[in-house]
Amino acid sequence: MDVFWAKGFHATSYEDLTRTTQVKKQSLYGVFKNKRELFLKSLALYREENLAILEAKAAGETLPLRRLEAICEGVLYADEAARQRGCMVINSALEFGGEDADVNREIAQMAQRTEALIEEAIREGQAQGTIASRFGSRELAVYLGNAINGAKMMEKSGASREEAAGVLRTSIALLEA
16 A cells, blocks of 8 residues: 555556565465556555544544544644655545546545545534534535645645644634534
């Protein structure tokens, strides 16, 4: 996963994969049909690991606004090396565009599950009166999901963690009732 995350699909060679995994090319072919299949498995693993982090952070908070803050905190990288690599899902979306239906399906699953987590907190906050109700929970979840993607792009482009976090804090403040 790390090689694809750092270099992207197209720039990663089988030599990169065998050197990093310490597995011979024939063995890689024995487990995965091709580089693309290994990439898709890596992208799915990245998605699941990151969603588990977000779900755990959200589960640790009882107040809806705090849950949204925890999710936003969870999407930002703590160290400079990870910020420079960027988000593997966003990197893949930019690398593939609309070219590959399977890659797009992985990307869509990440977005849908993240937005569902966000929407759950928004619905609860709207019911409690702490989150504005002038827009529906789905619209607000998509909005915050896009703010998260923008903050992750900022990180990849060299913005500091503080700048990206500021965008997310502002986005959450705009949701408050």
